[in-house]
Amino acid sequence: xxxxxxxxxxxxxxxxxxTPQQLTANRPLDEQVLDNLAKRLALPAATGDxxxxxxxAGLYFISRSQEQRKQALPWLIKLEKENxxxxxxxxxxxxxxxxxxxxxxxxxxxHKALMAKEAPELLETIAELTKFDDALRVxxxxxxxxxxxxxAPLCEQPLKDFNSKLPDDLRATLTxxxxxxxLIKYSDKNSTARYAAVAEITDLFCKMRNPxxxxxxQGYRVxxxxxxTPEDFKAVSYAVGEILSQNDDYLEYQSHSxxxxxxxxxxxVFKRIAELKDAKNYTAAIKEAETLKATKLPxxxxxxxxxxxxxxxxxxxxxxxxxQIIALYQALQTNEWLSSKARWAGFMxxxxxxxxxxxxxxxxxxxTQLIVKNQGxxxxxxxxxxxxxxxLTTPVPPAVPAITTAQ
Numbered sequence: 559x560x561x562x563x564x565x566x567x568x569x570x571x572x573x574x575x576x577t578p579q580q581l582t583a584n585r586p587l588d589e590q591v592l593d594n595l596a597k598r599l600a601l602p603a604a605t606g607d608x609x610x611x612x613x614x615a616g617l618y619f620i621s622r623s624q625e626q627r628k629q630a631l632p633w634l635i636k637l638e639k640e641n642x643x644x645x646x647x648x649x650x651x652x653x654x655x656x657x658x659x660x661x662x663x664x665x666x667x668x669h670k671a672l673m674a675k676e677a678p679e680l681l682e683t684i685a686e687l688t689k690f691d692d693a694l695r696v697x698x699x700x701x702x703x704x705x706x707x708x709x710a711p712l713c714e715q716p717l718k719d720f721n722s723k724l725p726d727d728l729r730a731t732l733t734x735x736x737x738x739x740x741l742i743k744y745s746d747k748n749s750t751a752r753y754a755a756v757a758e759i760t761d762l763f764c765k766m767r768n769p770x771x772x773x774x775x776q777g778y779r780v781x782x783x784x785x786x787t788p789e790d791f792k793a794v795s796y797a798v799g800e801i802l803s804q805n806d807d808y809l810e811y812q813s814h815s816x817x818x819x820x821x822x823x824x825x826x827v828f829k830r831i832a833e834l835k836d837a838k839n840y841t842a843a844i845k846e847a848e849t850l851k852a853t854k855l856p857x858x859x860x861x862x863x864x865x866x867x868x869x870x871x872x873x874x875x876x877x878x879x880x881x882q883i884i885a886l887y888q889a890l891q892t893n894e895w896l897s898s899k900a901r902w903a904g905f906m907x908x909x910x911x912x913x914x915x916x917x918x919x920x921x922x923x924x925x926t927q928l929i930v931k932n933q934g935x936x937x938x939x940x941x942x943x944x945x946x947x948x949x950l951t952t953p954v955p956p957a958v959p960a961i962t963t964a965q
């Protein structure tokens with residue numbers, strides 16, 4: 559789940575007591591909707607209510623518009639000065655990722671001790687990125703600069719420093735990384751050209767990473783091609799999976815109607831299953847979940863049990879479980895007892911299971927359908943790819959025998 563969803567989920571609005579998920583349910587999550595919601599919160603936020611201030615920041619951060627995301631910055635900076643740890647973490651991440659229009663290491667360096675305590679995973683990521691950046695700039699600095707100079711015009715929400723020479727520190731890699739994210743997440747047009755550029759950037763990054771891990775570069779090249787073959791399905795599934803992940807906030811809101819946060823009456827059993835899961839005793843946890851599933855449960859508890867059972871089976875990674883995992887996740891997509899967040903998590907988990915099982919056509923079928931249905935005016939997938947995939951996967955009706963006339 560994206561940072562914006564996390565920001566929104568951490569708070570609730572003042573009167574009327576609705577969450578942004580409820581306010582935006584079944585309507586487009588566009589800039590106007592978010593701006594209207596933020597303005598409703600402006601008065602309590604201006605009077606110093608931290609909860610409202612944080613929610614305003616979260617609403618603006620959700621936006622695909624860079625100009626609106628920038629409006630999150632003053633609120634986060636204000637909360638940072640008031641020692642709000644969650645806002646500080648969000649602000650540090652925002653400046654490292656470039657989502658506010660610039661990249662900076664200053665706030666990260668200033669709060670490194672706080673991050674070590676509150677976000678150790680962030681420090682680990684930055685440490686790995688620093689090693690990666692050092693190696694990348696030693697051997698590929700000119701190529702990094704060429705990629706930015708050549709492909710920055712395709713980024714519809716550029717960094718203010720795109721026209722400058724890349725710096726001799728971690729900001730170089732962060733800049734190229736933002737360019738890649740911008741081409742996937744923050745640009746709406748020219749998807750064929752964008753994904754050809756993403757393939758180049760990904761190729762460079764993959765040179766410096768574990769060669770045993772799948773590289774999505776070939777998948778982006780497939781998306782940029784005018785034709786498609788079944789042999790391309792494996793490669794392109796990794797790219798389409800990443801497009802889903804990069805656009806998760808937007809697609810989650812567009813594709814899943816609101817599910818209420820109902821109260822569970824089976825928390826004690828769920829806790830036991832969670833403890834077994836944390837201990838990586840997946841088989842025992844699955845047995846507990848299956849025993850629970852066989853009892854008569856309230857609708858929410860039944861849905862949560864199915865969700866946990868599918869998740870545990872996916873973690874166990876037994877090929878024999880795959881059909882049941884897929885069936886469970888598919889059924890949960892229309893279960894209104896689950897929140898939209900849970901249903902989206904189930905959908906994304908299902909895509910991972912399909913890829914691991916080598917069921918690439920099924921993965922592309924479900925992912926492509928969801929993206930095309932919910933992308934609106936955004937060109938997340940090239941029209942040529944969509945039409946080619948449809949051509950290859952639409953069953954051809956049997957030929958009608960010719961009618962012969964007796965002589």
